[in-house]
Amino acid sequence: MNATGLDVFDKTLQITNIWLDEIMDEIGPDRQVAWHVLGAVLHALRDRMQPDLAAHLGSQLPILVRGAFYDQYQPSKAPEKMRSLDEFLAKIKAELEFTRPVDSKDAFRVVSKVLAHHVGEGQMHKVCESLPGEIRRVAEAQQAPGTARRGFLGRNLLGEIAMPLTLISPAFPAGGTIPEKYARDGQNVSPPLKWSGVPDGTKSLVLVVQDPDAPSGVFAHWAVFNIPPDAGGLAEAEDGKPGPSALRQGTNDFGNAYYDGPQPPAGHGVHHYHFLLAALDVPSLSVPGQAGVHQVWKQAQKHALEETELVGTYERPA
Numbered sequence: 001m002n003a004t005g006l007d008v009f010d011k012t013l014q015i016t017n018i019w020l021d022e023i024m025d026e027i028g029p030d031r032q033v034a035w036h037v038l039g040a041v042l043h044a045l046r047d048r049m050q051p052d053l054a055a056h057l058g059s060q061l062p063i064l065v066r067g068a069f070y071d072q073y074q075p076s077k078a079p080e081k082m083r084s085l086d087e088f089l090a091k092i093k094a095e096l097e098f099t100r101p102v103d104s105k106d107a108f109r110v111v112s113k114v115l116a117h118h119v120g121e122g123q124m125h126k127v128c129e130s131l132p133g134e135i136r137r138v139a140e141a142q143q144a145p146g147t148a149r150r151g152f153l154g155r156n157l158l159g160e161i162a163m164p165l166t167l168i169s170p171a172f173p174a175g176g177t178i179p180e181k182y183a184r185d186g187q188n189v190s191p192p193l194k195w196s197g198v199p200d201g202t203k204s205l206v207l208v209v210q211d212p213d214a215p216s217g218v219f220a221h222w223a224v225f226n227i228p229p230d231a232g233g234l235a236e237a238e239d240g241k242p243g244p245s246a247l248r249q250g251t252n253d254f255g256n257a258y259y260d261g262p263q264p265p266a267g268h269g270v271h272h273y274h275f276l277l278a279a280l281d282v283p284s285l286s287v288p289g290q291a292g293v294h295q296v297w298k299q300a301q302k303h304a305l306e307e308t309e310l311v312g313t314y315e316r317p318a
Helices: 003-027 031-048 051-059 063-070 085-095 104-118 121-129 133-141 293-301
Strands: 166-168 193-196 204-211 219-227 271-280 304-314
Touching: 003 031, 003 063, 003 104, 031 051, 031 063, 031 085, 031 104, 051 063, 051 121, 085 104, 085 133, 104 121, 104 133, 121 133, 166 304, 193 271, 204 293, 219 293, 271 293
Parallel strands: none
Antiparallel strands: 166 193, 204 219, 204 271, 271 304
């Protein structure tokens, strides 16, 4: 396997482990059981869907998970006629027969929650719409407040349409190149950021910046948290402001508790920098004083009401 192939494998393994970690947070610290739970629920969903919809869902799964999704698939027999929730859960239970006992409804609930978090909202809407009433309601319940959501329209406390949480930067467009000023090759200051659509019930916000294209896996560049819900954004070089109102920041993978911009290996190609913003239901995160970015984000996931992201790119020529 060449270096590029190894990078892809390392990345999909890391993403798959993130999915399994989220399942283990709910069912207990057994990675093998979490893998079986994920496979059993995906198989039940797959077999209840039309083959074309199953193919679309499969395309959005991490490569390793996609392999499990298609294991022993017989599209000529799909969709199976599972109309009741009991029939659907019985299929999951049968596949989990030889693992540590896990309630089949709990398994369905937790995997639905993971899918709602990581799979595109349009795709998940189509999956839910394809399911019969009882089954659909369990899946849709995992996208309710308290579960991190990306880009869903909802209603506020007055019943008015609430716009989704949105993150932009005046310095670069979504999917565009991050100016050198904000890279370690330049002034290494944090870019200006603005957001809107903060959901009702938000008590604080957290922002992290990660590079999933790094050779070593997901590389953390910045975490800032306990942001007031009415902040509306962060000014340029916000991470360097001193004083009592200074933002609390996590330790990045350079070992610094402040923003460090892009610095991919020369000649490694285009890297994608994900600015992830989450609205939380707590005023502050309970993390150690020297908490790392990954630890901050993992804790934030437990309290996320809604998430959004802005992706910028950066490349250093050979």
